[in-house]
Amino acid sequence: MDIEYILLVEDDPAVQENNKKMMERRGYTVRQAFTIAEAWDHINEKAPRAIVLDVQLPDGSGLDLLRELRETSSVPILMLTALSTPDDVIRGLESGGDSYLPKPYKFNVLISHLEALLRRSATVPEAIIYGPIKLIPTSNTAFIDGEDMMLAQKEFALLQQFVQYPERPLSVDFLYEKVWGQPMYQDANAVKNQVYNLRKKLAGSGYIISAERGAGYSFERE
Numbered sequence: 001m002d003i004e005y006i007l008l009v010e011d012d013p014a015v016q017e018n019n020k021k022m023m024e025r026r027g028y029t030v031r032q033a034f035t036i037a038e039a040w041d042h043i044n045e046k047a048p049r050a051i052v053l054d055v056q057l058p059d060g061s062g063l064d065l066l067r068e069l070r071e072t073s074s075v076p077i078l079m080l081t082a083l084s085t086p087d088d089v090i091r092g093l094e095s096g097g098d099s100y101l102p103k104p105y106k107f108n109v110l111i112s113h114l115e116a117l118l119r120r121s122a123t124v125p126e127a128i129i130y131g132p133i134k135l136i137p138t139s140n141t142a143f144i145d146g147e148d149m150m151l152a153q154k155e156f157a158l159l160q161q162f163v164q165y166p167e168r169p170l171s172v173d174f175l176y177e178k179v180w181g182q183p184m185y186q187d188a189n190a191v192k193n194q195v196y197n198l199r200k201k202l203a204g205s206g207y208i209i210s211a212e213r214g215a216g217y218s219f220e221r222e
Contacts, residue, residue: 004164005029006114007048009039009065010080011057019052022107027165027174035059048075050117052110055081055092063095070096076117080110130163132205144205154179155198158191162209162219169215191217 006023010016011034020030031048033039036059042048051069055062066077079097081088089100098120099113128135134143140156142149151159157179161170172191176184179194195217199209210218 004049005031005046007031007033007039007042007051009033009036009051009057009062010054011035012054019107019110023111025171025174026111027161027170027178029165036062036065039065043069043073047073050076050078050114050121052078052080052114053097055079055083055088063092066092066095066097074121076121078110078113078117080105128160128163130166131207133159133163133207135160135163144202149201151201152197154194155201158194158198159202162217165219167218167220169212169218171216175216 006028008016008019008023008030010019010032013034016032016034020032023030031042033042034057036057039051039053053062053066057065062079062081066079069075069077076098077096079092079100080103081092081100082103083092089102092100098117101110101113126136126138128137132145134146135156136142137160140151140153142151142156142159149159158175161175161178172188173184175191176182176188180190184191195209195211202208206222207219208222210220212218
């Protein structure tokens, strides 16, 4: 499966690693670029789902990357930079940025900006196919080798998260927020119960949901 990713373009290693770690905890696949040249290498290989872009980079201005990219792409771009005057903000947005967040910032503010961009740009695919499993998001139905899995709504939403992020641990907090649409407070058993139901319906598919102590659940081959 061709996994979508967030591209972080930032030359500060500490900022890069912190943002990467926190985004991966939220379930995102992340690629890193420390220069404009590295960013283009990733973009040319596969278009990212969104870009978090610094302005001041070792081999040029992120604004130049932004302007050139906007000639052919509408990928959501969040500008993340120490340049924070009103003129800087206007320049970034007029160059094609979708949102502008000055440094320093709190990660929850960064992720709120990013996810707002992702929601606005989201399109619902006709089908999601992973091995013998086929999901139809418009009808919340899923099939194994053409046979209806007869999933309840939350079972479908849970399976969709696992198929989108296979073979990597997804935390209970992340799954609850994605499936129930709100932060988890004390209802951790809700995820556990849905995982139990989904495991039974995946029988014969060649895939299992494994529990990883302290990390959550992972969707992987048997």
